[in-house]
Every structure is written in C-alpha cells, then in structure tokens.
Amino acid sequence: MKNIFLSLVIVISISFSYQPVAQTNSEVDIVYNLDVTNHQDDLFHVTVSVSGLSQENNVYNFASTTPGTYSIMDFGRFVKSFNAFDEEGNELSTERLSTNRWEINHAENLSKLVYDVEDTFDAEYTEHKVFPMAGTGIEEDFIVLNTFGVFGYFEGLQSNPSRVKLDYNPEWTVGTALLPDEEGYYQAESFDHLADSPFLIGELSVASTKVNDMDVVVYVYSADTTIDAAGILVAADEILQAAGEYIGYSPVTHYKFLFCLTDMETFQRNNFNAAGALEHSYSSLYVQPGRGGISQGIRNEMAHEFMHILTPLNLHSNIIQPFNFIVPTASEHIWLYEGVTEWNSDILQLRGGLISIEEYLEIISEKLTFNDRFDEKISLSQISLEAYNLSGLNEFINFYTRGAVTAAMLDIKLLDLSNGTRGLREVFIELLDKYGKDNPFPEDEFFEVVVEMTYPEIEQFINDYIKGTETLPYIEYMEKLGYKYVAEVPSEDTRPTMGFSLGHNESGELMTLIVSDKAKEYGVQEGDVLVKVLGQDINMNTFRTIRQEVLAMNVGDTCQVVFKRNEEEIELTLTLQQRMDKHIFEEMDELTEEQKLLRSVWQKNL
Numbered sequence: 046m047k048n049i050f051l052s053l054v055i056v057i058s059i060s061f062s063y064q065p066v067a068q069t070n071s072e073v074d075i076v077y078n079l080d081v082t083n084h085q086d087d088l089f090h091v092t093v094s095v096s097g098l099s100q101e102n103n104v105y106n107f108a109s110t111t112p113g114t115y116s117i118m119d120f121g122r123f124v125k126s127f128n129a130f131d132e133e134g135n136e137l138s139t140e141r142l143s144t145n146r147w148e149i150n151h152a153e154n155l156s157k158l159v160y161d162v163e164d165t166f167d168a169e170y171t172e173h174k175v176f177p178m179a180g181t182g183i184e185e186d187f188i189v190l191n192t193f194g195v196f197g198y199f200e201g202l203q204s205n206p207s208r209v210k211l212d213y214n215p216e217w218t219v220g221t222a223l224l225p226d227e228e229g230y231y232q233a234e235s236f237d238h239l240a241d242s243p244f245l246i247g248e249l250s251v252a253s254t255k256v257n258d259m260d261v262v263v264y265v266y267s268a269d270t271t272i273d274a275a276g277i278l279v280a281a282d283e284i285l286q287a288a289g290e291y292i293g294y295s296p297v298t299h300y301k302f303l304f305c306l307t308d309m310e311t312f313q314r315n316n317f318n319a320a321g322a323l324e325h326s327y328s329s330l331y332v333q334p335g336r337g338g339i340s341q342g343i344r345n346e347m348a349h350e351f352m353h354i355l356t357p358l359n360l361h362s363n364i365i366q367p368f369n370f371i372v373p374t375a376s377e378h379i380w381l382y383e384g385v386t387e388w389n390s391d392i393l394q395l396r397g398g399l400i401s402i403e404e405y406l407e408i409i410s411e412k413l414t415f416n417d418r419f420d421e422k423i424s425l426s427q428i429s430l431e432a433y434n435l436s437g438l439n440e441f442i443n444f445y446t447r448g449a450v451t452a453a454m455l456d457i458k459l460l461d462l463s464n465g466t467r468g469l470r471e472v473f474i475e476l477l478d479k480y481g482k483d484n485p486f487p488e489d490e491f492f493e494v495v496v497e498m499t500y501p502e503i504e505q506f507i508n509d510y511i512k513g514t515e516t517l518p519y520i521e522y523m524e525k526l527g528y529k530y531v532a533e534v535p536s537e538d539t540r541p542t543m544g545f546s547l548g549h550n551e552s553g554e555l556m557t558l559i560v561s562d563k564a565k566e567y568g569v570q571e572g573d574v575l576v577k578v579l580g581q582d583i584n585m586n587t588f589r590t591i592r593q594e595v596l597a598m599n600v601g602d603t604c605q606v607v608f609k610r611n612e613e614e615i616e617l618t619l620t621l622q623q624r625m626d627k628h629i630f631e632e633m634d635e636l637t638e639e640q641k642l643l644r645s646v647w648q649k650n651l
C-alpha cells in the first residue's frame with residue numbers, strides 16, 4: 046500500500062478469539078452474482094448461488110482486514126440486508142454472530158444468499174475509516190470494486206474456487222486481473238485469489254503493451270481528460286523495464302494497472318481520509334484525485350505497487366500465510382514489506398536511468414524532512430506490531446520515510462561490508478529464491494536468517510535501527526558514497542512560508558502538520574486548526590486562492606492568522622519566513638578510492 050497522507054485517522058483496537066481453518070471442499074460450487082446496473086440506489090446487490098455445503102460451512106464471513114492494508118475495515122458493517130434461501134425458495138433463518146459473521150441454519154440446504162452492501166465511499170460511519178483504494182464506490186460514471194468489500198466466504202472454504210458474474214452498464218469497460226470464461230464468469234482459484242483481484246468498472250480508457258514477456262494493460266478512469274491510459278502506459282512501460290532489469294526476470298506473466306483518478310469534488314464529497322494505491326499479485330488499484338498530467342509521484346507509486354509483487358506477495362512471514370481475514374494479525378516485518386519496497390521502487394529508477402543521482406538524493410532529503418514530524422522513539426518493529434491499533438496506524442507513514450531510508454542505509458552497509466559485491470538488492474533476491482508465495486519465512490527467526498545470510502554486523506544494525514530507535518546513520522553512511530550532509534540551506538524557492546504544512550482532519554478542516562521552530566516561537570502548535578488567514582475564512586474551497594495571496598507576499602511581511610485549538614480561537618501575528626531545504630546531501634570535493642568504488646557499485650544493479 047502507498048498512502049498519500051492527507052489526514053490523521055483515528056482507530057481503536059479490537060481483539061478477537063476466532064481462528065480460521067482454510068480448507069477446500071471440491072463438492073461445493075460457489076457463484077457470486079453482482080448487480081450494479083442501477084448506480085442511483087448506491088448499493089451492491091449480491092446473490093451467492095451455492096450447492097454442496099455441509100453443517101461446518103454454516104458461517105458466511107466478511108473480511109475484517111485484508112492483505113496489504115494493515116488496518117481494520119470490518120466490511121460486515123456495510124451489509125444492509127442478508128437473507129438465505131433453500132432450493133425451493135424457502136427462507137432459511139440466519140443469525141448475525143458478530144460484525145462480520147452470519148450463521149445460516151440448515152446450511153446443508155442453502156441454495157442462495159441474497160444481500161445488499163453499501164459502498165464505503167459515501168457510507169455514514171466514523172470509526173475505522175476505509176482507505177478509498179481499499180474500499181468500494183458506486184458513482185455515476187465509475188465503480189470501484191474491491192471484491193473483499195462485497196463478497197465473503199463460507200467457514201472452512203477460504204481455499205475453494207469460485208466464479209463471479211457481473212451485471213453492469215453494457216457501455217462500460219471492466220478492468221481486472223481476473224480472467225473470464227466463455228460465458229463471462231470471472232474465475233477465482235480461492236477466496237484469497239478473489240480478494241487479491243479488484244475491479245474498476247466504468248467509462249475507462251484502455252491501453253496495453255508487452256514488457257519483456259509480461260502482458261501489461263492500463264485501465265484509467267479520469268475526471269481530468271488530459272490523463273488517459275495511453276499516457277500512463279508510457280510511464281508504466283519505463284518503470285516496468287527498469288523493474289525487470291532490477292529483479293532480473295519478469296515476476297508475473299500479466300499485470301493490470303487500475304487507475305481511478307477522481308475530481309476534487311468527488312474526493313471532498315466522499316470525505317476521503319487518504320488517497321493512494323493498494324498492491325495485488327497481478328494488479329494494483331489507484332484511487333486519488335487527478336492532479337493534471339502524469340507526475341513523478343504517480344511513477345513512484347506504480348513502481349512501489351509493482352515491486353510489492355516481490356514482498357509481501359511472494360516474500361512474507363508465516364504469520365500472514367494463510368491470510369487471516371477475520372482476525373487482524375500483526376507481523377513485525379512491515380519494515381520489509383513497505384520500507385524495502387519503497388526503497389526498491391526509488392533505487393530501481395536511479396539504477397535504470399529514469400532519475401538522476403541528484404533526484405535520488407532529493408528523495409532521501411524529502412523522506413528525512415517528512416519524517417521529522419514523527420515520533421522517533423517508536424521503532425519500526427513496534428509500529429509493525431501495533432499497525433492495527435491507534436499508535437501503529439498514525440505512525441504508519443514512517444515505513445515510507447524512515448523505513449525506506451533504513452533500507453537505503455542497510456544497502457550501503459552491505460555494500461561496504463562485502464567490498465562492493467553484494468548489496469540489499471542482491472540479498473533481497475536471494476531471500477526471494479529461498480522463500481516464495483507458499484513458502485513463508487519464520488516470523489520470529491527472520492532477523493537471524495538475514496544475519497546468517499550476511500554479516501554479524503547486520504545484527505547490530507537491526508537492533509539499532511529496526512528493533513531500536515537510534516538515529517539513522519545517514520551522515521556517516523552517505524559520506525562513504527562521497528556525499529556530505531548539510532542540515533539545512535535556504536531554498537531556491539524564494540516565495541515566503543508561514544512555517545507549517547497542512548493536512549485535513551476527519552471533519553475536513555485544515556490542520557497544521559509540520560511546524561517550524563520559528564512558527565512555534567510565534568505560538569503555532571502542531572494540530573492547530575486553521576480558521577482564518579489575512580482576515581478571510583479558510584477551508585478546502587478557499588485554500589488555493591488564499592495560499593496564492595500569501596505566496597505573493599514577501600519574506601518579513603506579517604500575516605494575521607486565526608487558529609482553533611481545543612475549541613478556543615487564537616489569533617496570532619506571524620512573520621513570513623524564508624523557505625529552508627533540510628537534510629541536504631552535497632557532492633564532496635575530492636573522493637577517496639574507497640568512496641569512488643562504493644559509489645560506482647551503489648548506482649548500478651550488480
């Protein structure tokens with residue numbers, strides 16, 4: 046997953062005691078029929094036709110969580126009606142056991158489940174907000190269908206194959222990695238496979254190509270007509286070429302990019318708490334506002350989601366295999382799943398010639414700068430283990446910042462220890478050979494495995510920077526490559542700044558995120574809600590115009606600002622400041638032979 050951070054999300058932790066048993070029963074036939082022909086009623090109408098169930102399959106489960114999201118979603122909350130019928134059409138009684146589980150009496154006679162599910166995009170609820178890229182949406186011209194948000198599985202039959210039939214506007218296009226049979230039924234090998242295969246349906250543009258021996262199709266819904274599938278395909282092609290060189294082979298034979306780029310109105314109307322993308326084995330789904338053109342940000346996201354094929358989809362802990370959809374189960378190794386993936390997606394672009402060294406160094410600087418707003422005293426291991434509760438989720442962005450820089454440092458450490466012969470890429474590929482989709486690594490012994498495969502010094506690195514909270518050694522390690530560290534320099538951007546960045550909270554109010562020391566001196570605190578600037582009410586609608594007014598002022602000018610803090614309004618006079626770039630890496634004047642060697646191996650795939 047990759048989240049474009051827009052606001053803080055509040056969750057509470059829930060504990061469960063249920064343990065799933067994944068089995069298959071070849072006597073059972075399961076067909077999901079989904080009717081989304083009428084977008085106006087805003088409901089997914091589901092009919093599950095089934096035969097051959099036995100008494101032990103008498104519970105129908107909706108997902109509480111799903112792979113790659115590390116959050117509680119409880120899709121049972123969105124179920125609006127639930128009825129069971131036998132072959133003669135007689136209703137069988139059902140009982141709701143918990144948020145996500147329905148028991149069916151006389152399941153051996155069950156012929157049909159009929160139920161309606163509300164989409165998560167505009168459902169009214171406050172707790173455990175579902176990320177849009179992990180949710181479901183019914184809009185006038187597109188439908189986002191994360192299958193796990195609508196379909197469930199029968200107890201004991203998580204591994205059973207199933208088929209899906211869609212009824213939808215025939216003028217629309219369907220994008221999904223699932224393949225239909227001759228009668229138009231999409232085929233899933235198991236519930237895990239179904240859950241791993243989202244659909245994007247609507248007025249889509251489509252473009253395809255072949256990269257090495259991989260068939261690639263891009264499906265795009267875009268409110269902004271300057272972005273279409275052909276444009277995204279050009280970027281995808283370059284990224285996939287570079288990823289292929291980096292990995293050394295094509296990890297899959299086919300891959301689909303599903304892009305849902307909404308306008309800001311849709312985004313605000315649905316009160317989305319975040320935006321971004323979610324990875325799958327043969328596809329990735331992007332739900333975010335289209336921001337005009339195909340930015341480097343979109344390229345980075347595509348690289349990130351594609352590289353997830355390697356981890357966690359193929360390299361993962363035995364604690365998440367088989368996946369437990371009912372009881373959210375934390376693994377300590379999100380530093381690998383998200384941190385190493387983020388580093389992979391940046392460094393493969395450097396090594397593939399898609400970005401320059403200067404651009405790569407800027408990425409590291411940006412990550413360190415963004416990371417300044419997080420609590421340094423919580424380790425990556427701890428955030429992993431607490432991902433499903435409050436502190437874990439709030440700190441989750443750490444994996445894309447500190448987690449990625451940790452991987453970058455581990456790479457330099459490994460290259461240094463091996464005299465430039467084996468970095469993190471090489472160790473990572475060896476791990477992929479050693480393990481695989483159905484051969485997970487042992488959760489508790491994985492760090493020992495990595496140390497054993499590499500050097501005793503790596504144990505200290507893990508203890509300090511993954512299990513521990515020592516400040517990352519980027520000054521020392523980047524010097525090994527011939528780059529010197531500068532804490533901050535005046536930015537080339539001469540437009541003034543008020544000294545804080547903004548996000549929005551759950552109520553859609555603008556809230557300060559990172560506050561500079563100078564702005565703190567004027568009285569600004571992190572989490573203050575911005576109410577007025579220059580005497581004008583500021584909100585999502587007026588933000589752009591007011592921002593332009595402030596940017597047109599000069600460094601040293603004063604600016605009246607009103608904040609809300611604990612329901613109290615506070616008026617402050619801020620002096621506009623010079624922008625500063627932080628955590629800069631600059632070329633050293635003269636490099637030693639060791640630095641030259643290390644830099645030359647660092648910037649290529651060995």
Ligand SMILES: [Zn+2]
Pocket residue numbers: 046047324349353382383386
């Ligand atoms: Zn991710």
